[in-house]
Amino acid sequence: MTTTLTRPGALAASGHPLVRPDAAKHLTDEQVEELGRELDAVRDEILAKRGATDAAYIRRVIKVQRSLEFAGRGTLLFSKYKPAWFAGTAMLSVAKILENMEIGHNVLHGQWDWMRDPDIHSTTWEWDFVTPARSWQHTHNDLHHRWTNVIGKDRDVGYNLLRMDPDQPWRPFNLGNPLYNAILAPVFEWGIALYDLEIPEYKEGLKTKEAMNRDLKAVGVKVVKQFSKDYAATPAVAMLTGSGKQALYGTLAANAIRNFWAHAVIFCGHFPEGTDTFTEEEVEGETRGDWYVRQMIGSANISGSKFMHLMTGNLSHQIEHHCFPDLPSNRYAEVAVKVREICTRYKLPYTTGPLPKQVGSTWAKIFKLALPNRTPKAATA
């Protein structure tokens, strides 16, 4: 008995996409294949090394994060005293950032599944973020990571709200591009929760009513829990010391700070100058090597200190993360050295820069694309 399983999105074993992206035009099929083999080898090397030190790393980060969260929320209970408000809000903000980025995002990618610890596993983890982990895993792990930057397939290009690529048709609505982005930043988690509901897909008939109801219910439950924790339970307990209102401001501030930060880092992943977007022809017939190429030329890194990398959840190594989404995040720094060397050797762009530069570049694009394209892009069809 042989069953042919239909595997949508399966990569071709050999050959090349209908059109190879401009930045990789100079490479032959054989070169791309060799590049794929080299990157596979980089991955295998890490898999062979992965072990007790990596497990100790994630447990340490989780411990620090929980201690900060515990201390931060505890300190906010006395936030009628100014120093307590500042200290509590700061600790809670850092805790929330770590929780979402270095822990949540990466655990939900399955980066730590190899430990077989049910407490730190992609199928059991839930995070301190409005969107339910399972909904996010679908739009992020399945759709965005598979179809990175493919216009028409990866809706992360602008999240159905912003015009982030000249190939996206201009509408008068896009005039508000910078305004929408400014409004989105402090409430980023709510934007993502709304985005993960896949309302356009539902309207287009690509998502069933049952699936929609299921997702609405899940997000509804999560909203109530998240909202009551930060904006009802914590202030209510703080009222015992007469700090109710200040505690509410503290949790509001912590969530806003986390949202600003997450928004800034995530927008630096694929939108700065130098990152490419792709047409459907450019992915049709793509091999593993071409998939790697697309991940590398469609992503951008952020340079900075070790602390910076930790606070971005190592999304500052976006290129490496997109090549190997399920390698433990603490390994991306050493992987980056090799990936960069490979890019140099194959004459592929490797986009990176400090945070302010990358954020500036992203905002410049958001302003520019609020207006129609000045010179129509050469038709590729």
Next chain:
Amino acid sequence: MIRLKKLARAASALTTPLTPEDFLALFNPVYSSRQLRGVVSRVVHETEDSATIYFHPGHGWHAHKAGQWARIGVELDGVRHWRSYSLSTAAGHDPAITVKDAGAVSHVLVRDTKPGDILFLAPPQGDFVLPEHPRSLLMLTAGSGITPVMSMIRTLIPRRPDANVVLINSNSTPEKSLFREELDELADQFSNLTVRHWFTSARGRLEFTAKTIADLCPDWRSRAAYACGPEGFLNNAEELWQREAALETASTMPGLSSGAGTQAATTGTLTIERFSTDLLTGAGHDGGLVTFEQSDREVQADGDTPLLDIGEDAGVLMPSGCRMGICHSCLIPLRAGQVRDLRTGELHNNPGQLIQTCVSAAAGPVNLDL
């Protein structure tokens, strides 16, 4: 208790999506909302390659019966591994496992465990336990097979003067014999325990025949027997009891229907605890693509590797237990496809059927509901 639960529920409003236990774990690692843990309290080295590990289990553990085993999870190079070990302490006492260094997991347990370490646990289970009503017993053990029997002896001998136990304990040398001194002391102190050591280095393999057993324990036929040890040892014992049962059936068959009077002459029951199962691996069967549907993982599997190993290596959270097909902790519903039972070679392909992943391998494509 109920008030505590309510309190925890109220506190979870402040900790969601985590639980209050997740934060309590910062102060005491035994706390977990998801998995039972224990803290190692003492490690006693028994022989040169074995140790007894005492631990304080967290909430969710229940007291063991003498002879039961528990699943113990330890980490090897950051990866969680589970094995089953018999509990060696008396019922009603703090639990402890006695482990012989015989594999990767037991090696870590014997050599590297120290007080304060965390063990992952599952509550005690198993049917290798003392009979409900007291009667004279015969214990047959070899090597680390003494472990569950030690728990039985420690439970029974000091507390029940009406108990009567003969232990035949086979080991290669006196030095490698677990609990030897304690057993001798107990036998000296209590007349209801008789210990017969058998050292294979001096006397060769202990072969179970009616004669060898009768030499060691003349009234063996009237005793309820318990055996624990390696596969060959147990098979050998099982054969003797089967032979005896067959002889009796043959001799009583032609006569009058057996009444209550014949019971005493009948050979007693033999209860067995196995440590391992022979699997039909290496037969070169075809495997297939294994799909873990809920976990969204696909792996190519050969026809000899248990699906449990396949899943674990793919990072799927597989439920697991004895790893030898007896405890049924690893059951997963089959969604589609076919698996082969590695003990019997039998094929299973009914959708919805529960598969013992520790003793089943892919026989063609397999979809599992996990």
